[in-house]
Amino acid sequence: xxxxxxxxxxxxxxxxxxxxxxxxxxxxxxxxxxxxxxxxxxxxxxxxxxxxxxxxxxxxxxxxxxxxxxxxxxxxxxxxxxxxxxxxxxxxxxxxxxxxxxxxxxxxxxxxxxxxxxxxxxxxxxxxxxxxxxxxxxxxxxxxxxxxxxxxxxxxxxxxxxxxxxxxxxxxxxxxxxxxxxxxxxxxxxxxxxxxxxxxxxxxxxxxxxxxxxxxxxxxxxxxxxxxxxxxxxxxxxxxxxxxxxxxxxxxxxxxxxxxxxxxxxxxxxxxxxxxxxxxxxxxxxxxxxxxxxxxxxxxxxxxxxxxxxxxxxxxxxxxxxxxxxxxxxxxxxxxxxxxxxxxxxxxxxxxxxxxxxxxxxxxxxxxxx
Ligand SMILES: Cc1ncc(COP(=O)(O)O)c(C=O)c1O
Numbered sequence: 289x290x291x292x293x294x295x296x297x298x299x300x301x302x303x304x305x306x307x308x309x310x311x312x313x314x315x316x317x318x319x320x321x322x323x324x325x326x327x328x329x330x331x332x333x334x335x336x337x338x339x340x341x342x343x344x345x346x347x348x349x350x351x352x353x354x355x356x357x358x359x360x361x362x363x364x365x366x367x368x369x370x371x372x373x374x375x376x377x378x379x380x381x382x383x384x385x386x387x388x389x390x391x392x393x394x395x396x397x398x399x400x401x402x403x404x405x406x407x408x409x410x411x412x413x414x415x416x417x418x419x420x421x422x423x424x425x426x427x428x429x430x431x432x433x434x435x436x437x438x439x440x441x442x443x444x445x446x447x448x449x450x451x452x453x454x455x456x457x458x459x460x461x462x463x464x465x466x467x468x469x470x471x472x473x474x475x476x477x478x479x480x481x482x483x484x485x486x487x488x489x490x491x492x493x494x495x496x497x498x499x500x501x502x503x504x505x506x507x508x509x510x511x512x513x514x515x516x517x518x519x520x521x522x523x524x525x526x527x528x529x530x531x532x533x534x535x536x537x538x539x540x541x542x543x544x545x546x547x548x549x550x551x552x553x554x555x556x557x558x559x560x561x562x563x564x565x566x567x568x569x570x571x572x573x574x575x576x577x578x579x580x581x582x583x584x585x586x587x588x589x590x591x592x593x594x595x596x597x598x599x600x601x602x603x604x605x606x607x608x609x610x611x612x613x614x615x616x617x618x619x620x621x622x623x624x625x626x627x628x629x630x631x632x633x634x635x636x637x638x639x640x641x642x643x644x645x646x647x648x649x650x651x652x653x654x655x656x657x658x
Contacts, residue, residue, distance in 0.1 A: 289641040296547040296615060297561035299626055301633045303642055305541035306523060313522050314343040320509050327520025328355045330624045332649040334362045336523060349518040353381045358649035360389045368392040372400035379407045386413050394454050396420040396428045401445050408447035415448050418496055421455040423479035432482035436490045452496035453483050460503045464577040466533035473507030484513045503534045524623035527583040528571055537585060542626060543617040551612050557602040563595040567625035582618040592618060
């Protein structure tokens with residue numbers, strides 16, 4: 289089947305670019321003797337996990353327990369969950385995961401640790417954890433200067449096993465130009481260094497020193513402390529990555545294929561893809577260099593100026609060769625959100641449709657009603 293025969297809107301993944309991105313980040317890890325444990329939440333797809341594993345990924349970081357269970361069932365051994373848990377249902381899922389794979393949870397508070405410890409003790413199992421360090425995102429985590437106190441206070445929980453530290457420099461998404469990125473790399477490396485030095489001096493052994501985000505990857509890959517990297521968005525890239533020069537148009541694998549269905553004003557088209565494909569993200573932390581709701585491939589004269597649920601308004605800046613009936617491809621601002629808006633990614637190679645990639649670990653995909 290050819291791309292031009294597809295119904296629109298369709299969420300496409302260019303397989304050549306996907307494979308290139310997976311290999312590029314993996315090769316850099318190999319070169320620097322680092323492990324790549326990609327963040328799964330970007331694609332939520334077992335098929336893409338398998339591609340990453342085949343390329344050399346030795347573990348995975350998950351944003352949901354659905355993802356942890358999905359990849360565990362698919363045979364992945366090293367699985368880290370990015371956040372603490374606090375509900376009974378989640379604790380029981382963590383316990384079950386610990387019995388099936390080499391599972392790691394991340395902790396940053398004593399209450400969650402206590403709940404997990406009680407559950408682990410009653411089941412006679414041990415739970416591996418890393419301590420979350422705040423490197424500037426100001427979401428989860430203990431300040432690097434306080435990590436020894438926190439790690440010491442966790443020693444009371446005999447069923448929890450300290451394995452190291454983790455951080456995520458997600459505040460890098462406030463950067464609006466390439467020259468801003470090194471500052472966030474320094475935050476990431478600096479927080480890790482402070483925590484590693486303090487913990488080592490206090491007698492802790494750190495097996496896992498983990499961090500990562502796509503925009504800081506190239507700057508922090510040579511860091512001597514971090515041994516596991518967790519980029520996620522890199523498999524697809526998107527207009528947010530383009531806005532800071534982390535990716536070029538030709539390195540963005542995911543796009544929304546859409547038909548121009550109306551031309552209501554001289555400077556306006558309407559296309560049949562809206563917020564339900566493109567998402568309304570304009571950068572997690574307010575990225576001033578993003579214009580509109582996506583990047584129209586090969587047509588710099590078109591801006592995606594606003595979105596309804598099922599249609600998008602395109603602004604024509606000057607003149608264009610496009611007309612009603614033409615199809616265009618829009619790189620979404622945030623590819624992770626777009627992937628989460630479909631059950632099927634359409635894998636194409638050039639103009640040929642090669643396969644359907646199931647997005648099979650979306651929220652509640654594993655829920656069972658007893
Ligand atoms: C904890 C954590 N680690 C890693 C990542 C991957 O970051 P990116 O998608 O920028 O590569 C994310 C993404 O949100 C995250 O929340």
